[in-house]
Amino acid sequence: xxxxxxxxxxxxxxxxxxxxxxxxxxxxxxxxxxxxxxxxxxxxxxxxxxxxxxxxxxxxxxxxxxxxxxxxxxxxxxxxxxxxxxxxxxxxxxxxxxxxxxxxxxxxxxxxxxxxxxxxxxxxxxxxxxxxxxxxxxxxxxxxxxxxxxxxxxxxxxxxxxxxxxxxxxxxxxxxxxxxxxxxxxxxxxxxxxxxxxxxxxxxxxxxxxxxxxxxxxxxxxxxxxxxxxxxxxxxxxxxxxxxxxxxxxxxxxxxxxxxxxxxxxxxxxxxxxxxxxxxxxxxxxxxxxxxxxxxxxxxxxxxxxxxxxxxxxxxxxxxxxxxxxxxxxxxxxxxxxxxxxxxxxxxxxxxxxxxxxxxxxxxxxxxxxxxxxxxxxxxxxxxxxx
Amino acid sequence: xxxxxxxxxxxxxxxxxxxxxxxxxxxxxxxxxxxxxxxxxxxxxxxxxxxxxxxxxxxxxxxxxxxxxxxxxxxxxxxxxxxxxxxxxxxxxxxxxxxxxxxxxxxxxxxxxxxxxxxxxxxxxxxxxxxxxxxxxxxxxxxxxxxxxxxxxxxxxxxxxxxxxxxxxxxxxxxxxxxxxxxxxxxxxxxxxxxxxxxxxxxxxxxxxxxxxxxxxxxxxxxxxxxxxxxxxxxxxxxxxxxxxxxxxxxxxxxxxxxxxxxxxxxxxxxxxxxxxxxxxxxxxxxxxxxxxxxxxxxxxxxxxxxxxxxxxxxxxxxxxxxxxxxxxxxxxxxxxxxxxxxxxxxxxxxxxxxxxxxxxxxxxxxxxxxxxxxxxxxxxxxxxxxxxxxxxxxxxxxxxxxxxxxxxxxxxxxxxxxxxxxxxxxxxxxxxxxxxxxxxxxxxxxxxxxxxxxxxxxxxx
Numbered sequence: 001x002x003x004x005x006x007x008x009x010x011x012x013x014x015x016x017x018x019x020x021x022x023x024x025x026x027x028x029x030x031x032x033x034x035x036x037x038x039x040x041x042x043x044x045x046x047x048x049x050x051x052x053x054x055x056x057x058x059x060x061x062x063x064x065x066x067x068x069x070x071x072x073x074x075x076x077x078x079x080x081x082x083x084x085x086x087x088x089x090x091x092x093x094x095x096x097x098x099x100x101x102x103x104x105x106x107x108x109x110x111x112x113x114x115x116x117x118x119x120x121x122x123x124x125x126x127x128x129x130x131x132x133x134x135x136x137x138x139x140x141x142x143x144x145x146x147x148x149x150x151x152x153x154x155x156x157x158x159x160x161x162x163x164x165x166x167x168x169x170x171x172x173x174x175x176x177x178x179x180x181x182x183x184x185x186x187x188x189x190x191x192x193x194x195x196x197x198x199x200x201x202x203x204x205x206x207x208x209x210x211x212x213x214x215x216x217x218x219x220x221x222x223x224x225x226x227x228x229x230x231x232x233x234x235x236x237x238x239x240x241x242x243x244x245x246x247x248x249x250x251x252x253x254x255x256x257x258x259x260x261x262x263x264x265x266x267x268x269x270x271x272x273x274x275x276x277x278x279x280x281x282x283x284x285x286x287x288x289x290x291x292x293x294x295x296x297x298x299x300x301x302x303x304x305x306x307x308x309x310x311x312x313x314x315x316x317x318x319x320x321x322x323x324x325x326x327x328x329x330x331x332x333x334x335x336x337x338x339x340x341x342x343x344x345x346x347x348x349x350x351x352x353x354x355x356x357x358x359x360x361x362x363x364x365x366x367x368x369x370x371x372x373x374x375x376x377x378x379x380x381x382x383x384x385x386x387x
Numbered sequence: 388x389x390x391x392x393x394x395x396x397x398x399x400x401x402x403x404x405x406x407x408x409x410x411x412x413x414x415x416x417x418x419x420x421x422x423x424x425x426x427x428x429x430x431x432x433x434x435x436x437x438x439x440x441x442x443x444x445x446x447x448x449x450x451x452x453x454x455x456x457x458x459x460x461x462x463x464x465x466x467x468x469x470x471x472x473x474x475x476x477x478x479x480x481x482x483x484x485x486x487x488x489x490x491x492x493x494x495x496x497x498x499x500x501x502x503x504x505x506x507x508x509x510x511x512x513x514x515x516x517x518x519x520x521x522x523x524x525x526x527x528x529x530x531x532x533x534x535x536x537x538x539x540x541x542x543x544x545x546x547x548x549x550x551x552x553x554x555x556x557x558x559x560x561x562x563x564x565x566x567x568x569x570x571x572x573x574x575x576x577x578x579x580x581x582x583x584x585x586x587x588x589x590x591x592x593x594x595x596x597x598x599x600x601x602x603x604x605x606x607x608x609x610x611x612x613x614x615x616x617x618x619x620x621x622x623x624x625x626x627x628x629x630x631x632x633x634x635x636x637x638x639x640x641x642x643x644x645x646x647x648x649x650x651x652x653x654x655x656x657x658x659x660x661x662x663x664x665x666x667x668x669x670x671x672x673x674x675x676x677x678x679x680x681x682x683x684x685x686x687x688x689x690x691x692x693x694x695x696x697x698x699x700x701x702x703x704x705x706x707x708x709x710x711x712x713x714x715x716x717x718x719x720x721x722x723x724x725x726x727x728x729x730x731x732x733x734x735x736x737x738x739x740x741x742x743x744x745x746x747x748x749x750x751x752x753x754x755x756x757x758x759x760x761x762x763x764x765x766x767x768x769x770x771x772x773x774x775x776x777x778x779x780x781x782x783x784x785x786x787x788x789x790x791x792x793x794x795x796x797x798x799x800x801x802x803x804x805x806x807x808x809x810x811x812x813x814x815x816x817x818x819x820x821x822x823x824x825x826x827x828x829x830x831x832x833x834x835x836x837x838x839x840x841x842x843x844x845x846x847x848x849x
Contacts, residue, residue, distance in 0.1 A: 192390065
């Protein structure tokens with residue numbers, strides 16, 4: 001908790017001079033709206049839910065997925081897991097990990113990553129413009145200040161952008177300056193509040209990062225970048241941040257999926273394990289929701305991969321979740337059960353799941369979620385994803 | 388605590404910064420209102436840099452061919468795969484070199500204001516490619532629909548933009564079908580209001596229209612499609628029949644429906660007094676202040692109404708108004724302006740930019756632009772990039788600016804000056820505060836001082 005103290009002192013020590021800044025003017029450092037934490041991870045590129053959570057009990061599965069069946073981790077039930085989820089099996093057994101299958105946004109048919117991701121992040125019926133749903137949700141949380149939510153990483157993200165102030169930081173967006181240069185820059189910025197406050201906050205955010213240590217140094221290239229995102233996210237969540245978002249990429253496995261999906265899966269597993277270990281006891285108050293723009297085709301293609309589909313899977317982790325289970329109504333894999341005869345049919349709207357999490361974690365009213373956060377959404381009955 | 392910006396600055400010092408990309412170390416950049424206006428008519432002198440960008444349709448056709456690759460992957464057709472990969476590779480390289488050429492054009496132009504106007508109107512008609520990859524097609528759009536009309540009538544620009552395949556595609560006009568048209572009836576497909584709405588809200592009048600106007604305009608715009616050659620085309624079978632009324636004027640009613648009705652409504656919208664006000668306001672907001680002096684905007688509107696929306700008259704009115712010459716530093720350069728003006732200050736030429744290898748250009752210009760919050764020609768929404776300083780100077784985005792400044796390409800040239808403070812005096816003139824000049828003399832080495840010069844608010848504000 002060293003971070004916390006030093007940070008407060010730093011901010012308080014300069015607060016008198018920065019009263020005009022929007023961050024400081026909210027003056028709510030001491031009040032934190034909730035003890036619960038929510039991490040939303042965007043899995044960019046369309047994760048193949050059928051490969052990650054394998055419906056081994058479905059009679060068609062083996063036939064559809066030739067070449068992609070190796071190493072299934074069997075649970076004894078209808079679903080098994082991709083072998084790269086092995087490191088997460090203790091979390092599954094502990095009840096801190098679950099999945100939602102056959103879910104998607106209302107986005108249909110065109111199957112463009114970018115429109116799909118826009119829909120996933122704006123959460124609205126119109127995929128092309130607007131702010132992010134997490135930003136609108138933040139605006140509805142009483143006592144939320146700018147540091148309540150953070151977008152982590154350099155990847156531009158829509159989900160937290162909008163009118164309600166939040167932080168963003170990319171670990172390694174270091175200033176990398178000598179002490180002398182930094183002092184001179186502070187001097188040059190001194191009489192310009194906008195630049196001065198930007199620099200001060202950048203220094204605070206990167207100092208926190210330095211305090212987290214450089215454990216990422218020796219990792220394999222595969223997971224280094226995403227480990228940094230998870231570590232930094234955990235640091236913020238231990239401080240005043242309650243909502244964090246970042247994204248991982250590499251899920252667009254059109255060919256040789258047997259190998260190409262390994263890296264993003266290793267990253268996902270590592271991110272969840274890093275969050276759990278770095279958050280310590282705060283993990284018990286944390287919910288992680290990892291979601292993707294759409295699923296992939298039920299059948300493997302000629303290149304050993306899968307193409308853009310419709311229904312996919314979402315991942316839930318954290319001490320708060322009802323773990324060790326796969327949520328969702330299973331639509332079946334028979335030809336007639338597939339969407340357009342090719343994709344897993346979505347049986348739930350992933351926005352409703354996100355909405356229920358906001359309801360449980362931050363007390364947002366259902367009516368507010370169905371109008372402000374996800375306009376026109378029907379959340380349906382509570383899926384009871386959390387304990 | 389005092390705030391150093393905005394502040395008064397002599398017109399000669401302010402002109403190049405506000406209406407261009409700043410002062411250059413070795414060239415006299417047009418600085419007074421009359422010189423800046425006169426420069427608008429000076430032709431470009433570097434033909435290699437100014438040869439046309441790959442056309443929109445060419446790039447789109449190439450993208451389609453590029454799909455050979457994935458098709459080859461799926462079917463195992465080795466020939467198709469190889470062809471597709473080769474095509475994609477040349478296409479990618481030429482995209483980056485075209486992007487470099489766009490920057491070379493900026494640093495080489497004899498009329499920085501004309502270049503700034505090109506980028507402003509590109510942002511006024513904000514659009515991006517829907518497949519999400521930056522494929523260079525947008526450079527073709529700018530060359531085809533924006534640049535030719537910067538020194539012409541707004542109505543011509545509006546017509547070029549709203550009928551361009553890039554716009555039809557971006558705002559879903561190509562899939563909008565008149566519900567009572569032949570195709571609409573047989574396919575049970577209907578209107579898409581996206582283009583009609585954004586045209587009224589963002590591109591033209593901005594206010595004073597109703598949902599009925601949106602609906603009626605959407606009906607009028609039907610019939611436009613993108614054909615197999617990736618060009619715009621008009622199909623009467625998809626156009627909604629009958630008369631439509633937009634902003635009190637009636638259009639259409641011919642049988643079969645004709646493209647002339649679309650041209651007529653675009654012409655009237657371009658010349659609507661509310662459009663004159665909206666477009667003038669956005670120009671003044673971009674160049675002068677987020678909340679510009681109402682009298683400045685009035686004078687631009689008067690020039691518009693007196694000239695039928697002849698754009699040079701509106702620029703002239705803006706340059707002539709005293710309010711355009713107040714409050715230096717009220718605005719912050721966009722990331723593109725920041726990088727381009729850094730190159731101008733450093734003394735980087737268009738040829739220098741063109742010699743940068745594609746992967747280096749990506750690393751040193753395109754990625755930094757993105758990290759500073761302005762992915763090249765990929766704006767976040769039809770509203771375009773933000774104008775307010777606060778949006779660009781968040782802690783993270785500022786860090787990226789500072790990081791780029793401290794290691795800017797060709798930084799050691801420093802415009803041919805030996806000391807950072809002398810360089811700052813030349814390229815900022817009176818825009819440099821004494822505090823900045825003092826700080827620059829205290830830098831531990833010249834490149835550090837040079838980086839601090841670019842990172843200073845004195846340089847990043849305009």
